[in-house]
Amino acid sequence: MNIDESAISFEQEAEKLELFGFKYETREDLLIGVRAFYSDKGYALSICGSKLEKYVVLQCDRGGQYRDVRGVPLDEREKTTGTRRINCPFKIKGKKTDEGIWIIEIRNLSHNHEASADISDYHSLRQLSQEDIKKVDHMTRSRIPSRQILSSLRQKKLELKAISKTVYNVKAKIHREKLEGRTIIQALLDELGGGT
Incomplete structure (x- = not known):
């Protein structure tokens, strides 16, 4: 493990400790709180899966891959399109406990890209x-x-x-x-x- 990897893992461990301290009354409070926490760090989060009043899974908005929903081959398109998605592995899950409190479960805290210097680049924010x-x-x-x-x-x-x-x-x-x-x-x- 080189110095950069140990610095990243230390940063992720500190992030885990900070996230585990958060408890939320509602799903919306969780979404607002976690998104604000990461927007301050230069990342935007989007919902990639959820079940109302059970759980919500958040991923980096650069997570996943481009999906061609139109099915038109690249060489036949009138307009070339781009995507911000680069398959970033970051993912966390918000889960409602039996007591009715929303907590956070860590899936993957690593990003495969740098944080954005200008957070207004993110449409979701x-x-x-x-x-x-x-x-x-x-x-x-x-x-x-x-x-x-x-x-x-x-x-x-x-x-x-x-x-x-x-x-x-x-x-x-x-x-x-x-x-x-x-x-x-x-x-x-x-x-x-x-x-x-």
């Missing part, structure tokens, strides 16, 4: 809370531009990792939900009372 989404909706109806919406959100939450693309995506999602699968013209006709 840039997501807005439901409260923030309501604020975006309200400000959008007031015709406030996206850059000002983002500035307002950042003033209220200094730790907010969102970028302008996050706000644009939330606005587009709200717009799609309001259309309820209709085209803009169909929604306008329904609003004016001329729709069928």
